[in-house]
Amino acid sequence: MAVRVFRWNPAREKEGKFRTYHVEVQEGARVLHVLHAIHAEDQTLSYRYCCGTGQCGSCAVQVDGEPKLACMTEARDGMTVEPLNLPVRKDLVVEMEPALAQIAPLLPKGQAECPAPEQIAAIKPLRECIECLACVSVCPAMEVAEFTGPAAMRQEMRLALDPRDAGGRIPEAIKAGLFTCTTCQACWKVCPKKIEIPGKAIEKLRALANREGLTLPRHLEVAELVKETGRTVPRTETSFLEQVDEVIEPAGPVKATVGFFVGCMYNLRLPKTALDAIQVLKRNGVRVIIPHEQVCCGSPLIRTGQLEYLPTLQQKNIECFTSRNIDTVMTMCAGCGSTLKNDYRTPFTVKDVNEILTEVGIEPPARLPLTVTYHDPCHLLRGQGIRDQPRALIRRVADLREMAVVKCCGAGGGTRSGAPEVSKALALKRDEEIIKTGADCVISSCPFCEFHIGTFSKTPVKNVTTLLLEGYRKKDEGKA
């Protein structure tokens, strides 16, 4: 098989380059075995491994751009193998020691009694970490903030759960950057042990911080507002809900009926975008039912660890749809969608607007003379696994030019309010990527991303549905 491998000896060369090797391996071989085969012929290739069975965490590399354990990932003809996105020592070997040194040790109280079975059960999933640093290599917050990162946060939570530990873990975690994490989910999606760090560690640590009275003042304000108004943002203009009827019939025959969960941002900050979406849905045969008593999904509270009021919100939201016998609820906000899908137990199905439009099949819009790029909202891509649908929709209207990297824009996880400098730094990095594409316009599918990128980028930002609507408008103009 042919394999491209990154080669770089920083002691000698200014920059690295890819080399293609042709080697023979047996059926079922892993990436590691390919590296062994290369090394047998070219001893100068450096790479790290030890157990060969996914237990030691020495061998993480990027395979076709994705962090993977070399010893567990099946090799593929034509694959590219690169080091993790960490300082490279040589070829595929990266510096691990600085990141590993950030992982806090347990401070023994001295008792030799075991924790209770339920405490053990809570700690165990966080304990499977093999310290491979795949998560650390993809964490956007670490690039711009003083943040010890996902592997270290996982450990803080593991320690916080252990009655044998004498350390003060919450203040420590806050000092280590707990509130700089954008909950982008990148870390656990690449974790070979599938340790849900954002949900099982970061948000849990923030919840413990909340109990200790250490929630950030800005986050407390948001929670207060939710309790008072049911919404996380104050009303500064006419809201979306104030502008629409409860039932919106499609123009033609009804192809589908959905309940629409609007979310605070589209309701109060970007109502125009939501109205655009309604136009597109109407045109494509989707009947939309919009219960007006719906409230915030609670995502901003979950992400910042303020769980007290959450059940009230959940109950209200579920009831408003069940009382209308709705079996499919559509979200348009990536954050709401991810929350309804992952943090709720709903008796109905939740689908994102991109899924709905893909399923009903859209009327072809006219093509616009635009080159656009697409920014994946974290809570759509990783929170809901939606990658291809928005892209396919975009391609119906305009040329799509991809950015080199998929990364968080910095809007989520309460960082925009809680750690604005971090949030801004990430947006600026994102803007660099946007500029590199030379696109006329950035398309996204999340109000947080749209609003946030819009604040820091000169390139205009639009929602997928707005772009589609523009395509329809052009089509109609042509006819008129």
Added chain:
Amino acid sequence: MRADVAHEAHVLVIGSGGAGVRAALEASRHGETLLVTKSVAGKGGCTPMAEGGYNAALREADSCVGHLEDTLKGGAYLNDLELVKVLVNEAPDRLRDLVRWGAVFDVTETCEVAQRSFGGQRFPRTCYAGDRTGHEMMMTLLEQLRASNVEVLQEVTVTDLLTREGAVVGAAVLDRTGRLEVIRADSTVLATGGGSRVYDVSTNSATGTGDGYSLGYGAGAELIDMEMVQFHPTGAVYPYDARGRLVTEAVRGEGGILRNAKGERFMSRYDPERMELSTRDVVARAIAREILEGRGTPRGGVYLDVTHLPAAQIEGRLPVMLEQFLAYGVDIRKEPMEVAPSAHHFMGGLRITPTGQTTVPGLFACGEVAGGVHGANRLGGNSLAETQVFGKRAGEAAGRAPSRGQRPEPRQLDLIERRLEGFLSGMVNPVMVERKLQLAMWKGAGIFRTGPELTQTLMEVEKLGRKRLHAPSKLNLAECMTVHHLCTTAMLVVKSALLRPESRGAHVRTDLTQAHDAANSPFGHTYLSQHRSGIEMKGGSP
């Protein structure tokens, strides 16, 4: 290349597995301690790979005497009695140390460390953390290491132990750039783990190359029972490049059935009473025999089948196996696994006293690199306990040893440098030597052995050991040294195997008939050093 003393410490510990880290933690209570490891700390070695568990007599109904008797019986009475006594008496306390340091073992409803049954034991005394016990221990130890004042040098390879007037006074190491450095120490603790990588098929990690046996031998230490290599009956055979990967004993424990290619449940011919649950050596030999006599699968294994078990049982009790095999395209709920024996553990090693003192002053050893605890066959779960019990003891003894302040002999350093320079002008790719050696050992010094084959293998091994290995740059010197150690370790195994004229435990000579059983064997340890070699006779002194 001119090596100066780059580091000095009261205690130097070599290896960051369970034994090494435990030793370093203990030694650091007595003086400045330096730990060097070939891998990133805690990532090397076999400790993080151990799945099954840690043996300790914890319950009222169990006893240390019971643990002792099981261990001796399992070891075919070749164990060093004093060492076994120490192991069984102190395993519980060392387990409590781990619990105090935060180890997350599985627990019972009453918050005691949970225990399960393991082969060859009359009481369920194997403590566990799911099927990642070794990893759990390693993480716990690493945390304490990070919190301690032990200085740690990672990804640094020890090439030689340095001596002065017959005593070990430190070590020569290659740092990560391939530069030779000297570490001077009053005491040195070897905790380099095992050497099963001398075989073509092995469960061991990349560092299981036997460096410690070779280092100890080079410094004049005596090794015992090096012929005693445990072959685990069930290593995976597919994919070929990952052959040997451990398939845990728990699969048979849960009711897994072994069948040959003809579909016969062949264990009925080897051990009709215990069937698949027979001891490791018996099952390994049975599987090897089936394959040897042509009743193996096309891929060279036998079937290990759990498809008759309820899917829920497989999912609940064997999650790691299910996941691993799924990754290789085999759903063990629906199809059988294919397995064959795999070299797993070295029972032999450096001869030690109960405080870990080797036969050379200034040198201590603990963990798999030391011999005597397990006799001719190791019980599953005893090694993890061994790393903690003897790690602590060796660390303590090394820490308490007096300061010596001696410097290594310059002449030895010259030799070391010359050998390393030789690699830079060598001719032979070390990877090729390693492969040939592993195949030769598998063929001629594996599960079944004969005198003529062992003699033949010794010649091959020695020939490979004389090859002039090639390092394209200084970065490859460590690799050449590893292959050098691998060859020496293989030589020690074969020579020891030739010294033992009987079948005992893991050592099987098919060309000999013998009247005695293990309990009545006239033989004791084989021993081997640069100065002497032989086999001890019971009742007489060596």
